[in-house]
Amino acid sequence: MHWLLMGLAYLPYSVLYLLADFFYVLLVYVVPYRKKVVVENLRNSFPEKSAAEIERIAKGFYRHFADVIVEILKLAAMSDAELKRRVIFRNPEVLERFFAEGRMAIGLASHAGNWEWVLTSGAIWLSAEVDGVYKPLSNPFFESFMCELRTRTGAGVIPMRDTLRDMVERRGQPRVVSLLSDQAAGPEDRPYWTSFMNQEAGFYTSADRLAAKFQAPVVYVSIRRLRRGYYEIVLTELYDGIAPLPVKDCPITEQFVRLLEQDIRNAPEQYLWTHRRWKHKRNNG
Template sequence: MLGLARLPYGVLYVIAEGFYFLLAYVVRYRWRVVQQNLRNSFPEKSAAEIDRIGKAFYRHFAQVMVETIKLAHMSDAELKQRVNFRNPEVLERHFRAGRMALGLSSHAGNWEWVLTSGAVWLSAEVDGVYKPLSNPFFESFMHQLRTRTGAGLIPMRDTLRDMVQRRGEPRVVSLLSDQAAGPEDRPYWTTFMNQDSGFYTSADRLAARFKCPVVYVSIKRIRRGYYEIVLTELYDGNAPLPADEFPITDAFVRHLEADIRAAPEQYLWTHRRWKHKRPA
């Protein structure tokens, strides 16, 4: 994999086309899941449109694969050139005030470039909450990729303890907030992409406890190999949050839904996002 990272982008994207062909036409990786997710999310679209979006997604997914590998041999300057933060001042003003912030991102665009590019764009530390992989080799490999530009990683089970211990430090703690929450997680249930969906409520609970601002992190591919990140403040960390309501999570869902509708091929449709059902 490290050998691949040294190849020029032109060669990597040729390899990505090979991955795309294998995923979409030979292996048909989770093809039924992708088709079901797309049909349920876009009931107004024809079968031909669903097929087109599905194929475009596999091409995008293959490109994200080689771009992630490329992280092993990218300079900070190159990463900063390829991922443009349009409005970093949304976070920087909180850093200047000595505040910790939460960043809510998703499996859209190139999600693996969000944390690493944030570490080279922002003046404060960027830490990502993650679930360690069970395979030791891939856990070590992905840990090195995700931290090589200076970002930190926080195992999911240690999130609260880490935030308590470092509550006075200006930084952003990034959460991948679109993952499927099960009934045991006491999720916030809402309609997302025309389907009942349960979301983790960590953002609301942590923001209320630590009085920290929350931003939505949108990343979109503007052309092959180049992305733009736009930050939208969802909560300023000052006004009290209502108990047993989840306005931050709901705002995240609405922003993500708008991003998906604008560029559906850039979302991770192989993810079993809707595997849980709302309790009767």
């Protein structure tokens, strides 16, 4: 399986995108992949849109999703120079200022654009180390393969359960720790509840708690597809790591949600709608 995937990765983009076109037809027309979840998420998120508009966005999403699948695979064969050409950091100075001061920063990203290219390209564009927090996969082969892809440009990976220990042990090292902060937090996680795309959603409070504990600046990572196979990343400072932070109100997470909403509304087809993001409900009892 490893050599098969590596062989596919070395195919030219023209062939890989033909494969993506095939995946698109398969996912939409042959074996619809989570179509009910996608349409329900879109309807609830965009109640003002017609059924035809929802269908158009859904098809645009599946086309983008098929592209992301082959682009993630292509990471195995991409040179650093090619990846840097295809993913442009518009304002890396937002993070470089903190690195120059010897500080650790937290980056808040989401499942928008090509989220797997964020970590790997960040390791090329930025002068300090880039580490991504992730949830290990249950399949040993794909766990190993994905870790190999994510670290091939020099980025590091941190299993979610080890995040706090890693940050304590490496406190004071200039680097950025990246979190995919749009994942669904259940009632047992004591989430921060807020409105997200016209629906109440629970968010993990890790960003606010870690920023307060380590006095770490926080940036929002926006990734947008410019055209097929090309993306841009724009960084927005959410917290400077100095001002007092009212953790219980989760101001950092609230800012993250509002910026993510803006990105989703600007390019709805580029968000990961197959995820049951709103499956948890607040327990008011």
